Amino acid sequence: MSEMIIGAAKPRIDGPAKLTGQARYSSDNNLTGMAHAYGVFSTIAHGKIINIDTSLAKQSLGVIDIFHHDNFPDLYHTPSMMEQENKVEEIRLPFEDNHIYYAGQFVALVVADTFENARAAAYKVRVDYQAYSAIANLEQGLEHGDLQMQEKTQHSRGNPEQAYQTAKHTIDATYRTPVETHNPMEMHATVAAWQGDHLTMYDTTQGVVNARNVYAKVFGLSPDQVTVLTPFLGSGFGGKLWPWPNAIAAAGAARAVGQSVKLVVPRQEMFTTTGHRPETRQRLRLATNEDGKLVSVRHDSISTTSVINKTGSYVELCGGMTKALYSCQNLSVTHGITYVNRGTPTSMRAPGAASGLFALESAMDEMANTLGMDPLEFRLLNYANQDESQDLPWSSNHIRDAYAQAAEQFGWAKRNAKVGSMHDGNEIIGWGMDSCNWEAIQYGCDARVAFREDGTVFASCGTQDIGTGTYTIVAQVLSDLTGLPLDKIEVQLGDSSYPSGPISGGSWATATTLPAIAKAGRKAIETLKKYAILSGGSFPKAKTEDLIYEHGQLSDKKGKTVHFMEVLKARRLASAEGEAHTNGAHTDKFSFRSFGAHFVEVRWDPGISRLRVSRVVSAIDAGRAMNKLTSRNQIEGSIVMGIGMALFEQTEYDPRDGRPVNNNFAEYLVPVHADQPEIDVILLDYPDYNFNEFGARGLGEIGITGIAAAIANAVFHATGKRIRELPITLDKLMDIVA
Amino acid sequence: MADKHGTIPHSNLHGDKAHHKVSQNSASSATDTQQTASLDPPHSAANIPDGQYSIQFTINRTPCNLNVTPNMILLDVLRHQLDLTGTKKGCDHGQCGACTIHVNGQPINSCLSLAIAHDGDEITTIEGLEQNGKLHPLQQAFLEHDAYQCGYCTSGQMMMALSVINDADIAEDDAAVREAMSGNICRCGAYKNILSAIQSARKEMKQA
Numbered sequence: 026m027s028e029m030i031i032g033a034a035k036p037r038i039d040g041p042a043k044l045t046g047q048a049r050y051s052s053d054n055n056l057t058g059m060a061h062a063y064g065v066f067s068t069i070a071h072g073k074i075i076n077i078d079t080s081l082a083k084q085s086l087g088v089i090d091i092f093h094h095d096n097f098p099d100l101y102h103t104p105s106m107m108e109q110e111n112k113v114e115e116i117r118l119p120f121e122d123n124h125i126y127y128a129g130q131f132v133a134l135v136v137a138d139t140f141e142n143a144r145a146a147a148y149k150v151r152v153d154y155q156a157y158s159a160i161a162n163l164e165q166g167l168e169h170g171d172l173q174m175q176e177k178t179q180h181s182r183g184n185p186e187q188a189y190q191t192a193k194h195t196i197d198a199t200y201r202t203p204v205e206t207h208n209p210m211e212m213h214a215t216v217a218a219w220q221g222d223h224l225t226m227y228d229t230t231q232g233v234v235n236a237r238n239v240y241a242k243v244f245g246l247s248p249d250q251v252t253v254l255t256p257f258l259g260s261g262f263g264g265k266l267w268p269w270p271n272a273i274a275a276a277g278a279a280r281a282v283g284q285s286v287k288l289v290v291p292r293q294e295m296f297t298t299t300g301h302r303p304e305t306r307q308r309l310r311l312a313t314n315e316d317g318k319l320v321s322v323r324h325d326s327i328s329t330t331s332v333i334n335k336t337g338s339y340v341e342l343c344g345g346m347t348k349a350l351y352s353c354q355n356l357s358v359t360h361g362i363t364y365v366n367r368g369t370p371t372s373m374r375a376p377g378a379a380s381g382l383f384a385l386e387s388a389m390d391e392m393a394n395t396l397g398m399d400p401l402e403f404r405l406l407n408y409a410n411q412d413e414s415q416d417l418p419w420s421s422n423h424i425r426d427a428y429a430q431a432a433e434q435f436g437w438a439k440r441n442a443k444v445g446s447m448h449d450g451n452e453i454i455g456w457g458m459d460s461c462n463w464e465a466i467q468y469g470c471d472a473r474v475a476f477r478e479d480g481t482v483f484a485s486c487g488t489q490d491i492g493t494g495t496y497t498i499v500a501q502v503l504s505d506l507t508g509l510p511l512d513k514i515e516v517q518l519g520d521s522s523y524p525s526g527p528i529s530g531g532s533w534a535t536a537t538t539l540p541a542i543a544k545a546g547r548k549a550i551e552t553l554k555k556y557a558i559l560s561g562g563s564f565p566k567a568k569t570e571d572l573i574y575e576h577g578q579l580s581d582k583k584g585k586t587v588h589f590m591e592v593l594k595a596r597r598l599a600s601a602e603g604e605a606h607t608n609g610a611h612t613d614k615f616s617f618r619s620f621g622a623h624f625v626e627v628r629w630d631p632g633i634s635r636l637r638v639s640r641v642v643s644a645i646d647a648g649r650a651m652n653k654l655t656s657r658n659q660i661e662g663s664i665v666m667g668i669g670m671a672l673f674e675q676t677e678y679d680p681r682d683g684r685p686v687n688n689n690f691a692e693y694l695v696p697v698h699a700d701q702p703e704i705d706v707i708l709l710d711y712p713d714y715n716f717n718e719f720g721a722r723g724l725g726e727i728g729i730t731g732i733a734a735a736i737a738n739a740v741f742h743a744t745g746k747r748i749r750e751l752p753i754t755l756d757k758l759m760d761i762v763a
Numbered sequence: 764m765a766d767k768h769g770t771i772p773h774s775n776l777h778g779d780k781a782h783h784k785v786s787q788n789s790a791s792s793a794t795d796t797q798q799t800a801s802l803d804p805p806h807s808a809a810n811i812p813d814g815q816y817s818i819q820f821t822i823n824r825t826p827c828n829l830n831v832t833p834n835m836i837l838l839d840v841l842r843h844q845l846d847l848t849g850t851k852k853g854c855d856h857g858q859c860g861a862c863t864i865h866v867n868g869q870p871i872n873s874c875l876s877l878a879i880a881h882d883g884d885e886i887t888t889i890e891g892l893e894q895n896g897k898l899h900p901l902q903q904a905f906l907e908h909d910a911y912q913c914g915y916c917t918s919g920q921m922m923m924a925l926s927v928i929n930d931a932d933i934a935e936d937d938a939a940v941r942e943a944m945s946g947n948i949c950r951c952g953a954y955k956n957i958l959s960a961i962q963s964a965r966k967e968m969k970q971a
Contacts, residue, residue: 036906043914044902046849046889050915053848086814140843141834210853210861210915210950259851259915260951292854492913492951654909658953662912665952690858690948698944701954 030504030511031719032710034654038511039257039496048257052214052289054227059216060089062278062288063143064271065133065150066297067125070159070366070683071332074123074152077133082149087142089282091150093133094120098277103242105337110525111238112267114300115369117333118243119270119277125154126333127368128684129297134274136282159366159683163304163329166363172327175340175360180348180414183355185310188321192312196392200309200384201750202733203675204329205302207373208695211259212292213269213299217276218285222246226253228272231261232528234487237521239268240276248521256519258491258529262666263372265491266530269299296676296688300371303329303341305380309388317396319353319407324385327361331369338362339370343381346462346730348414349616350385351407356414366683372530374666375726378463379733383670383751386459386734391747400458400738401428401437412616420615420715423646424460427622430707431644432458435624444745452628454639455743461731465617465648465713465722466533467610470541471524474503474549475600478593480577482507482514483600484545488526488538489519493725494655495534501652502539502719506546508576524604532619532723535651540717541607548603550574553589556601563587563595615715619647619727623664623735626702629743634755638668638736642705648713648722660706660728667732669696672752818882822847823891831878838862838873841888849889849918853948860947863919864888870926889918892925900967901925901960910960912951923947924961928968935965 042048067074079091097120103111119131133150137143160166189195216227224244230236233253241248258265275288290299305328312321328341344358373379393403408425411418432438440456441447447454472486482503490496500514507514517523524545527537554569556562557579564572564581573580580586593601610617626640641664650656673694677687687693706728712720733751740758741747748757811817815830822845829844838855841847841864850873853861857875864873865887892899898906901921911917927933927943940961941954949957 036909039914040906040911041898041902043911043917044898044905044921045893046847046918048914049848050851052852053842055843055846055848140839141832141836145834208950210859210913210948211851212853258913260913262950289852292856292858492911492915494912655912658909658912658956661955662952665954666950689856690854691856695948695950696952696954697946697948698941698954698958701941701958704955 037497051227051229054216056285059285061140061143063147067130069156070128072125072156076153078151082146085146087138089136103239110235114267114371119274161680161683178360181357185321185355188355189312193315194313196311200307202305202380205674207262207264209260213290215272215275216287217279224251231265233521253521260492262374293688302373303370307384322353322356325359329365330362332364342377345377349412352409375730378730382731383733390738417616420617421713424620427644431622435642453743455627455739457738458624459731459735461621463619463727467536470537472541472545473604474545475602477600480590485517485523486526487523491529498651532725544605545603553601563592621645625735625739627739638702640703644707646709649720650708663728667729671733671736821885835878837876837878840878861919863922901964904960904964908956908960910956
């Protein structure tokens, strides 16, 4: 059984609940006596509230109360420390004062008996502002003179400046990426319910434990007085890692009105007050010797961050992967930030790497063209034998196998290197490729597993399944360990009162959670044996070390076999539990990274100015895939999101007043069914046992890294036009139409 | 199901954690909720509060009477009044398809439709797809093909897919299905598996 269940393509165990509409997401909770809240959001990006007139709104049907900076309860800041697991991205509390830092900031909250009445009254709240000029984008931020270099994140080795000056071939190019918004299909939502001093939050979070700690800090409570529940999440992509003002607004209002309160952030404000991937400007300077060996790499990036947090500001670490993906003795990476009047940026799928690899991997393609070298050959030539930024060996690196397998599958050998040389009818075909790269992280984790008298095994952990399949792979691990079928295993996640588990982010939930589950499972088996040898138990004369657990049964040396249900029943016990803690991975011996390669075909029809991605082959080296079905799906999905990044996605801000102008799904374009290319994902599936016992490194980010550059490189191959500013919209290609 | 109609659904905060559990069984919490929400008879005009109107429609094969205000959106009525929360709100602007349901056999964005306009209609939501505790072939295909990740857009995808399969004007090839399904956004990007699930369910439904 063991070899079959780990990694097997098993359907999700939470599938039927999701497919029948029975899975309750946060906003699906309707509590007795629950009130509804609706926000009022600032219409200016910078300024002050002069006056809030609620008189008309208060007369509106069903209104219970209206909150704003003059009357919202006084709360505390959370320390916002990652190591204390109480992090937020926007430290300022909702309604803390009358200052406006960004358009779409909460300025008031209406609580009413029904959703309709709350919404109707919210439109009747009148807010008068004194508006100041807003810093609307990165360039305006720099003109404002507000560049802050982030010294701690810099990396330098050798002498890149000198090596560049004396090198045979050089590239010096600047790339830009726009603000992208996570836009999970489920909007941020909270149902907040107080029972005395206990707060229950049905919340949309990628981290129930972190959220619990944040709310405890904000309301001055002990963590035991807060329960955060997210059994199902309509995904997050980083946007739901840390609590946002909406959740605190809902909980504060619920306490003030003495009723539970539901608050859902409207889609248009998902572009303002719940985070985004910031705008970046990145300068890449590469140099090679005559043979194409990199002799100098410099990656200098600037990203935008919000004026609302001038301490603990979010920094997009665009150079994170550049430090070590290729071999180069002379290398430097810098990060700067500049302040703008936008909401707080945050991690969005592959933070730093998705933006940074667009720049690096585009520059690598430009250099390959300069050298007249095949871009795959150029990358192979510059393969890094170890992590040169840390002087550590790779725990497991099969990127050359990824290149080989994906190239073979794609048919890369048939590529004609000449720009615009490959045709199919009216369409010009472009082929591009590049590398993907993401770090692998494993943190400490607690978990509990119990054999139960009804014949089932139960596992609980304070992590959550955000759509990645965590429920299912936890069950697979326990099925392997206990020899029981999946339908005898119940997994509960998404409750902060369970043993402390990780946030689902950074691709580390799998590597962090599964070892703790397995350790707790083994402890539960030991507990079962201890119960079996008790007087009156199933093996009263045996020693625990003489008992063997297999396929749900304990056996002794004489061949006596008893099912665990009977072992428990013999002593009238409900369960045999094991609880365990596992530590994070040791990072002093190995560098843990995931790798991969994308090969992309685009089709450009110059007659009608149509560009589409028609084919993607990606080979992913992310350790063992715990479930082939969900793993493949997740990589395919990240490729789809990467197509959005490359071709469609950008939140556009009016340069005059800093307001987002396309804050809806009709104008902020994301990939739809019709944009779906043929996607072929190869999971290399080399277990990384230096990392953890399962050899799994995690899959959430790796697929989106590099994909935008692979598409841009294919566009260059088709059109001869190098697009250095995402997204690659048609207007940027129009001037090449004859 | 809704032999008694409700204005405020009830689910008990202190109640069991059935809806946190992941099990293969579909709990009937919506039904339970409705049965505890006892209210005045709908057709007695004296009992209709000011500004509300009594309407009647069939929801998942069960007649249902309820009072609505003119500004109530069908999606919100399903989710709040009837506690049928399988239908999701993704944008409230008819731009994402998450709220797709069937009204008199036609797929609509329920976020763009006033509840009061549905007097006498036959409505089917995701909760009405399963029959006799057995997954609909389309649900079974979504399960087997892993045609989702987070599951939030999934109800809308399936309701739209069912209409696409049954629409004689939409060709059966992959490109036609992709085009027809393009009003339903899946941000997780499970489009490849959604397509294969639809095409597989189509075969299954033809044989049935």
